């Protein structure tokens with residue numbers, strides 16, 4: 001028996017998981033670290049903190065299980081995408097990493113669009129220049145910190161900094177590289193055009209691999225610092241979305257996932273590069289060799305319910321404490337008592353602006369249609385329904401792009417709620433499956449390590465042999481009809497309110513800077 005290790009460099013912490021060959025979790029450990037916000041809208045982390053968290057979590061797993069590093073067959077890395085890690089000639093970190101959720105780069109994204117042209121950028125990279133992409137952050141450094149820019153020797157993504165610390169290799173893989181805006185996603189190679197237009201150097205960028213390929217082995221220093229065995233293969237791994245999708249078995253045409261985490265994602269496998277001309281969906285390389293994926297994002301999915309719970313859920317939290325239950329479970333049970341459509345209460349989940357389908361940072365959350373009959377459980381149900389409508393927006397773009405949708409799998413914290421799963425099935429008009437609890441991206445990364453080290457013949461085979469689909473939820477005919485009508489109204493509301501969102505956005509900016 002041998003083991004596979006998945007390491008996930010998340011935003012709140014690093015989660016390291018040890019799996020048996022058949023996918024069973026043996027042990028997992030989380031080591032947290034802070035996110036720094038030195039100015040409003042900035043978000044930074046110290047790459048050294050990630051490395052320390054890897055050392056802590058790996059050390060704990062080895063100590064707890066008594067398994068020696070030698071028994072680990074391969075390691076897969078995954079983590080937050082888009083982050084910018086800069087190293088100097090000595091391999092030292094030049095400045096704190098600017099991470100995915102940092103918002104300082106709107107001007108640079110606009111500047112890139114003006115200089116190069118939105119259509120050209122989509123042609124080169126399959127995606128429009130959104131402020132969170134790595135290359136846009138790099139342009140901020142170029143403009144605002146020229147003394148740092150001058151000393152750049154390497155540009156890495158978060159998980160690839162860990163690869164460097166473990167193996168000494170400067171390497172990445174195509175799924176994570178897709179979120180840099182420097183990758184020619186169609187050809188799975190760095191984009192010469194983008195490199196030229198942005199005035200950066202080709203040799204700053206790491207060597208590119210497919211996600212399952214071995215990128216190097218743990219070197220002596222990496223072994224000394226972590227307890228992992230020198231010589232252990234480290235495969236490419238994947239960006240958190242692509243690796244998470246592998247962990248959910250989204251590796252065949254027609255299989256689509258809906259993730260209700262803090263943010264929400266609809267993720268579809270694609271045999272070809274399919275680009276949404278409006279740039280509403282991301283088109284990225286998949287962690288399956290030679291394949292792609294298309295992905296839509298709801299900024300505040302589970303985050304909307306979390307906000308509601310934090311602001312209005314004290315009573316539920318107290319009761320949940322007494323019953324030793326999760327307050328979300330109580331919320332969900334109470335909302336199930338309300339009829340579909342929440343008696344005309346509609347929620348627009350744009351608490352943090354919206355990515356798909358509107359690409360509108362000024363969009364705002366809305367409860368529409370409140371009457372004196374509405375009670376708290378109507379609001380909870382309306383939040384769940386609004387999030388489902390938003391995910392359905394992504395699904396309808398997939399259909400516009402003629403991507404096949406034959407099976408939907410739900411995951412993420414929100415998928416724990418049977419009601420939310422039923423709402424998704426009803427709003428999507430599709431059977432919805434849930435995948436037995438797994439460790440998300442860390443599991444996908446470990447499966448990729450299994451493929452790269454020859455344990456499985458392919459990513460598809462790895463998924464078939466290890467993933468168990470737990471439950472199926474069928475859409476109910478009578479609910480479908482109700483949701484069809486409310487969904488149309490939901491879509492119209494954004495169009496009607498769009499200008500007013502801008503207005504209120506400006507008013508707030510004028511008053512609060």
Ligand code: ADP
Pocket residue numbers: 260261262263301302303304305306326328329332412413414415416417420
């Ligand atoms: P993250 O994306 O931060 O990893 P998770 O996948 O853990 O988040 O999802 C967290 C969200 O899941 C919460 O904000 C909440 O909205 C939702 N959630 C968690 N548990 C439940 C539950 N039992 N019922 C409904 N929603 C839940």
